[in-house]
Amino acid sequence: MRRTLPSVAAALCLLAAPAAMPAALPAAPAAADAPPAVPSDLTATEVSFRGSGGLVMHGTVLTSASTPERAPRPGVVLVHGSGTGVPRTKLMGEAVGFAREGLSVLVYDKRSEGYSLFRRSFSQLADDALGAVATLRSQPGVDPAKVGVWGFSEGGWVAPIAASRSEDIAFLVLVGANGLPPLRQQTWAVAAGLRKAGVAGSLVERAELNLYRTIADGGMFPEPYYDPEPTLAAVRQPVLAIWGTHDLLTPPQESPPVVARALERGGNRHYTFRFFPGADHAAHQSPDGGVTRLPELAPGYADLVGSWAGDVTAGGAPTARTSGPAPTQASPTVPVDPPAWWESAPMQLAALVLLMVAFAAYPVVALVRRLRRRPPVPVTRAARLLSAGGLAAVLGSFSYLFYLVMSGGKLAAPGPVMAGRPLVWLALQALTVASVAATVLTALAWRRSRGTAPRGERVRLGLLLAGGVVFLPWALYWGLLLP
Numbered sequence: 001m002r003r004t005l006p007s008v009a010a011a012l013c014l015l016a017a018p019a020a021m022p023a024a025l026p027a028a029p030a031a032a033d034a035p036p037a038v039p040s041d042l043t044a045t046e047v048s049f050r051g052s053g054g055l056v057m058h059g060t061v062l063t064s065a066s067t068p069e070r071a072p073r074p075g076v077v078l079v080h081g082s083g084t085g086v087p088r089t090k091l092m093g094e095a096v097g098f099a100r101e102g103l104s105v106l107v108y109d110k111r112s113e114g115y116s117l118f119r120r121s122f123s124q125l126a127d128d129a130l131g132a133v134a135t136l137r138s139q140p141g142v143d144p145a146k147v148g149v150w151g152f153s154e155g156g157w158v159a160p161i162a163a164s165r166s167e168d169i170a171f172l173v174l175v176g177a178n179g180l181p182p183l184r185q186q187t188w189a190v191a192a193g194l195r196k197a198g199v200a201g202s203l204v205e206r207a208e209l210n211l212y213r214t215i216a217d218g219g220m221f222p223e224p225y226y227d228p229e230p231t232l233a234a235v236r237q238p239v240l241a242i243w244g245t246h247d248l249l250t251p252p253q254e255s256p257p258v259v260a261r262a263l264e265r266g267g268n269r270h271y272t273f274r275f276f277p278g279a280d281h282a283a284h285q286s287p288d289g290g291v292t293r294l295p296e297l298a299p300g301y302a303d304l305v306g307s308w309a310g311d312v313t314a315g316g317a318p319t320a321r322t323s324g325p326a327p328t329q330a331s332p333t334v335p336v337d338p339p340a341w342w343e344s345a346p347m348q349l350a351a352l353v354l355l356m357v358a359f360a361a362y363p364v365v366a367l368v369r370r371l372r373r374r375p376p377v378p379v380t381r382a383a384r385l386l387s388a389g390g391l392a393a394v395l396g397s398f399s400y401l402f403y404l405v406m407s408g409g410k411l412a413a414p415g416p417v418m419a420g421r422p423l424v425w426l427a428l429q430a431l432t433v434a435s436v437a438a439t440v441l442t443a444l445a446w447r448r449s450r451g452t453a454p455r456g457e458r459v460r461l462g463l464l465l466a467g468g469v470v471f472l473p474w475a476l477y478w479g480l481l482l483p
Helices: 008-009 088-099 124-135 156-165 181-197 203-217 231-232 255-265 301-313 345-371 381-407 425-446 456-477
Strands: 042-050 056-064 074-079 103-109 144-154 172-175 239-244 271-276 320-323
Touching: 008 320, 042 124, 042 144, 056 088, 056 124, 074 088, 074 124, 074 156, 074 301, 088 103, 088 144, 088 301, 103 271, 124 144, 124 320, 144 156, 144 301, 156 231, 172 301, 172 381, 181 203, 181 381, 203 345, 203 381, 239 255, 239 301, 239 320, 255 456, 271 301, 381 425, 381 456, 425 456
Parallel strands: 074 103, 074 144, 144 172, 172 239, 239 271, 271 320
Antiparallel strands: 042 056, 056 103
16 A cells, blocks of 8 residues: 655655645535637537536537538547646647547546645546546537547546446547556656756666655655556557657657557557657647647647547548657656665655754754853764765755756756766765765764763764764665765
8 A cells, every 4th residue: 555644745845735635525516717719610618517526527519610510520528638627728729620620529627626736546537537528428419429538648547547437438539648657657757858958877867766756655646656558458449549759758659569569458459559740748849859839739630630530430440550750769768666665755754854863963952052151072073074964965965856856857957967967966966975974984083082072972973973874875775875
């Protein structure tokens, strides 16, 4: 069972926001946002439906105004990527593009209740999508037997769950989908951003990975080890999967084979994979290799979704077809296993508390003595270096790591880099080396002075040395003593 330690965030000083409290009962219907503006060649119908737990959700159905009412249309429900309470306007470009290709498109505001940075359920989001499917199937002019689901990014995990649960879903479209567990994808995305910024070595190969494992073990990374393959193997509907060749958030070379393998394992060979050149994670145009997302969809993307959905709902499901240029992926993903007991979040928290107390107690006691006008009894100056350097290395490394993971991704900003190491990280490593050396010198001084130093000073130095002894394996684990 995954541990839940909301206090870990506060202890690490940077993730102090608590996880959202679970709702006991469905909330009262929330007021819908103002209806989105739509082009004059489309009609918009505002709808409400009940998602998981009875939560009232709001959306818009877009349809081409030129489509004859007497001809039942295929329909598609759009499922958002990650983010709490994402408004439907975020997907209006896709909704407009697909509606102009002859589909009735339902796009809805994503839930915020029960969904936060630290808490979410793909199963719950899939039930929301099923509520939207039922609503779209009941709309005038929509053929209820031809309604599918489109999922983007996080929705690429959610939409297959919905499709595996309901025969009412006629087809499945995935964009920027990930065949790997969320934690493995996220660590790759941030590491790839750091490597693109010129970073190499222990920071990207060890520290970033271990931080995410600790966060997940502390219950602050939802659904970290979710395996999408069994769900994909249970999908029986035709599948269209789309990736941009410059996807920087999902590994675009590794995910497609995993998705194909899972589908075929379940006996489903009715899939079409398409790679769009010059497109980003969302299959939008990108002028700079996936960093910037333009509002425009990749040329041919909307047309492909419309024509493919029309073909498969007319009985023309294709068989195992892949097209488009090969995507670019600068580095491979690495497996991210749950931590062993000794590297778990509780143990990391215990080590952090010990280090903070051990290193901070030395100057605090000195300050108290000064205030009481007692004469100082220094044994060695190395103790001061160990106290100050160790405390700075611990606080500085966690602060810097959290800054990187919270701001990393497409384009990390690690600061000036020298020889593949950010200068901030090099400074923290230098402090760490100095602190380890100070630990040795302090230990020698403590041993020499055991018979002459006051008992209180020996205790203070003993506590400081305990921190120094724990600091050595701790620094190795976090890569501060590695190249």
